[in-house]
Amino acid sequence: MLSSLLVESAVALSIKQLLLCIVTSIMLGLLVACIHMYRNVYSKNFVITLAVLPVLVQLVIMLVNGNLGTGVAVLGAFSLIRFRSVAGGAREITSIFWSMGIGLATGMGYVSYIAIFSVIIACFLVFLNTIHFGEKQKVxxxxxxxxxxxxxxxxxxxxxxxxxxxxxxxxxxxxxxxxxxxxxxxxxxxxxxxxxxxxxxxxxxxxxxxxxxxxxxxxxxxxxx
Incomplete structure (x- = not known):
């Protein structure tokens, strides 16, 4: 059955779109991981999770896209996130929700939008950490x-x-x-x-x-x- 589907041009086009979304999720996931490592304390397993998470969320969204169960699937995807290996500090939570947002966007086909937003967010976070924004005077x-x-x-x-x-x-x-x-x-x-x-x-x-x-x-x- 799979071989018969692959011969159709429409399905071939969807496969190209799927590969584009997957590559975008991987690249943006690596971007999130690199930004999280910038001037921050982190663990190897956590940054790997940040890099892989967008692809996993994209898989869930694509499987149920256009279905009534989309809301339930999104809720289930959020409930699977656990802060056990690394404590859920503010920066960790930001990176996780950023990764999940990438997966949600690529899973729904908004590749260019999430790419632009991710670049802006990355530059903004690097800028804030570079100027030490919000740091209190050490006493x-x-x-x-x-x-x-x-x-x-x-x-x-x-x-x-x-x-x-x-x-x-x-x-x-x-x-x-x-x-x-x-x-x-x-x-x-x-x-x-x-x-x-x-x-x-x-x-x-x-x-x-x-x-x-x-x-x-x-x-x-x-x-x-």
Whole structure:
């Protein structure tokens, strides 16, 4: 049956269109993968998925194009996407929906439209990432643990130093150590300049009798990129 269909000129024309759509999906899928890799943290499997996804979506759309089940098929295609290997960050979600949009457009025959849109989107994303659009000014947040003797009053002990070296500071916790002979203070500060961290610690060592001071990054719960 397939051989009898191939001899028809109309079907031959549709095969040429099919090959054009497939090649367009592959090329634009590679474009999405390359743009996603530009100045971004990524995994090999994820970028391969971005490159292949337009062709897979195109297959689904072409099989049901002109059918009442198109809406159901599109919904099913979206439901098959899982963010398991890579966390669904904003840039990952953008790249996935871009890939799916390419598959939807090529599956419906809008090859030239999606090619133009993809080039514009690619240039726009490269431009935004090149100029570091939306990036916040990096600030040095630190969690400082200070050990002081029990006979030293800790309220307002380091406030003048924090006003000099930090934008903000707060005393998060106080606990006793070494059978109650020492206090451990835990501060959270935002340094004005990360290069002055050593100066701040040296000034604090003078006041706590050169006891232990630990400065580290603030622990936060963040999703993987």
């Amino acid at each position: 040095a947040e630190r969690e400082i643990k200070v050990t002081i003797p029990e006979d030293l009053d800790y309220p307002d002990l380091f406030d003048d130093l924090f006003q000099q070296y930090a934008y903000t500071s707060s005393l998060d916790s106080v606990k006793t150590t070494n059978m109650g002979s020492l206090y451990e203070l835990r501060y959270r500060i935002t340094l004005k300049d990360s290069q002055t961290e050593k100066e701040l610690m040296d000034a604090m060592r003078v006041r706590n009798g050169n006891l232990t001071i630990i400065s580290g990054k603030v622990s936060t719960n963040r999703e993987e990129l």
